[in-house]
Amino acid sequence: MSIPFKCDACTFQTRAKDRFSGKMVTCPKCGEQVQLILKTDGTTSSVETLMNHRQPGSQNKKKLWLVCSTSLVLIVAAIVVFSQYNKIDDKTSANLVLIKAPNKNSRQKDNVLAAVQDEFTELPLHAEEPSKVIVDEKGDDTSSKEGTVSPELEKSNTRSSIPTPTTTVAVQLPEVVKFRKLPLDDLVTSMAMTEDGRFVLMSHQASHQISVYDVLAGEVTATISTKSPRSILCRGKLAYIANFGESTVSIFSQDKGWKLLAQQLVANKNIVHLSAPRGQFFKGELVVTCHGDTRQASYRDAHVSSLDTLTGKTKQISKSSVASVSYDGRTVITQGSFNLSPSGGISAFDYDEFLRGKAKPIFGGGIQQTPYVYQVYPGSYWLGGTIIFAGAPIAPLDGDLGKLIVPDLSQKVIYTLHKDVIRGHKLNTALSELGMRRVEYPDPFNEFDRVYHHLYRMRGYLLDHPVAYTHEDRLCIFVLCAKGGIVLAAETPAMRTPKPTELGANLADSQLKPPQGNSTTSEGSPTPQKTEGTSASTNPLMTNQENSSENWTVPGSVDLLKPEIAKRLEASRQFREKLMFDEAV
Numbered sequence: 105m106s107i108p109f110k111c112d113a114c115t116f117q118t119r120a121k122d123r124f125s126g127k128m129v130t131c132p133k134c135g136e137q138v139q140l141i142l143k144t145d146g147t148t149s150s151v152e153t154l155m156n157h158r159q160p161g162s163q164n165k166k167k168l169w170l171v172c173s174t175s176l177v178l179i180v181a182a183i184v185v186f187s188q189y190n191k192i193d194d195k196t197s198a199n200l201v202l203i204k205a206p207n208k209n210s211r212q213k214d215n216v217l218a219a220v221q222d223e224f225t226e227l228p229l230h231a232e233e234p235s236k237v238i239v240d241e242k243g244d245d246t247s248s249k250e251g252t253v254s255p256e257l258e259k260s261n262t263r264s265s266i267p268t269p270t271t272t273v274a275v276q277l278p279e280v281v282k283f284r285k286l287p288l289d290d291l292v293t294s295m296a297m298t299e300d301g302r303f304v305l306m307s308h309q310a311s312h313q314i315s316v317y318d319v320l321a322g323e324v325t326a327t328i329s330t331k332s333p334r335s336i337l338c339r340g341k342l343a344y345i346a347n348f349g350e351s352t353v354s355i356f357s358q359d360k361g362w363k364l365l366a367q368q369l370v371a372n373k374n375i376v377h378l379s380a381p382r383g384q385f386f387k388g389e390l391v392v393t394c395h396g397d398t399r400q401a402s403y404r405d406a407h408v409s410s411l412d413t414l415t416g417k418t419k420q421i422s423k424s425s426v427a428s429v430s431y432d433g434r435t436v437i438t439q440g441s442f443n444l445s446p447s448g449g450i451s452a453f454d455y456d457e458f459l460r461g462k463a464k465p466i467f468g469g470g471i472q473q474t475p476y477v478y479q480v481y482p483g484s485y486w487l488g489g490t491i492i493f494a495g496a497p498i499a500p501l502d503g504d505l506g507k508l509i510v511p512d513l514s515q516k517v518i519y520t521l522h523k524d525v526i527r528g529h530k531l532n533t534a535l536s537e538l539g540m541r542r543v544e545y546p547d548p549f550n551e552f553d554r555v556y557h558h559l560y561r562m563r564g565y566l567l568d569h570p571v572a573y574t575h576e577d578r579l580c581i582f583v584l585c586a587k588g589g590i591v592l593a594a595e596t597p598a599m600r601t602p603k604p605t606e607l608g609a610n611l612a613d614s615q616l617k618p619p620q621g622n623s624t625t626s627e628g629s630p631t632p633q634k635t636e637g638t639s640a641s642t643n644p645l646m647t648n649q650e651n652s653s654e655n656w657t658v659p660g661s662v663d664l665l666k667p668e669i670a671k672r673l674e675a676s677r678q679f680r681e682k683l684m685f686d687e688a689v
Contacts (some may be wrong), residue, residue, distance in 0.1 A: 281543045283592040291589030296336040301573030307333035337378040346375035376565040381433030388414045403441035421461040442562040448474030469498035507556035510570040523552045528599040
């Protein structure tokens, strides 16, 4: 018996043997799989075929796979296009700072806006093509393609006006501070700035010379020849140069074209450091640190001596590794060797008792690796590397001080160098920030550790520090790099405090008011009253004015010191006559 067969796919008809009833068979024409089913309806029997086209749902799966593949391709293409769009957007908006003004009900937004206002209050906005970034109310970078600058900020040169809420304003960052390498004839051993900020003296120990760099002129204007110059100390119009290995301190006069005035002898030959009070507190007396010849000299063969440059008298007073004098000459800080661990431990002494050689420490302090510390302002602040010490007992202040601290000798402000920025701070307990500017260093000092890592210089007792000075609207910065003996210099618009306190004589005199009834000079010091019958003369190493042959006495409460003053003036007169005799010879 045969069963009728009909393929529903291609309509091919034939007959199949009955043994295939209920089984899947293949159409001999199109190859489709067909199931044969035999139906019985009363008296007649019929055979019906059911076709299974490539298994149930196979075409639906193909369509689903095609849709998914197409969707995935479109998503990938959208991501690529969006990322490229963002790159272009970042480039076009790299010079824009957007700050969304805060909501009145949002304390966090208010704090951020206030911080931005304080950040740039004192920064000038006249820089050409200032660099900008995108900042939202949370302080995050949200660079967008478009943004507008507030007209109020374009017309103003300060940040005193803050926009009202619901407005979007642009805040300009000042120009980039670009350091450059000073073109000098030789590598620099040590450097120091004159107290008026006009000159930077840089010693070249190997070539027995000192370069005198005019800060305002921007060039080297004089060269001093002296044997093996190392440590430099500038006080008033005089420069004191330690001649390493020569047991001498040479004294040069700025007013006399950097002419050599005298050379003073000390007991030990290897002078590594000179220190003295600043401003009007300097009376011609130096604290000199000397080391022996061995590698262990900083802790086995160190000698600290006093040197009176008016009389030439010297006296050994300590065996500390190094000694530094405070701004006002009331305190001496000694430090342990930088070549031991822990290193650089601090001990503070009364200056007068220290010079007598029988002082006991007033207090101590320091950290595991205390850097070389120095003082450039009145008060308790001592600067060192990336740390500020203050108080008694002395302790470090908390705060992000970057990799190097640069003091401004014209005002009580410090600058902290970071890899990419420089920040200005008032020197107070809060280290109030004055502003921030981006910074660039020349190659190869863009590897920032070449600039700031002064550890090896301390271990070699090359003890100096970077300096800065604000001349009217110009801030001038000088940094002796830790590696290579290269000096980097930069100029940028001044970053002043709201009420700047000038240093030098003015700052010192604000601490010391003259007796009532005395007139004062332009520098704030008491004006001597001239009388007859008294003979004395001024000291050529302690004044910038021409010596006067007229006699004078000091009135007021200072009368109690007349015997000591007369003694010092007589020594000064003899020293001046010796200098005049030497010049005549």
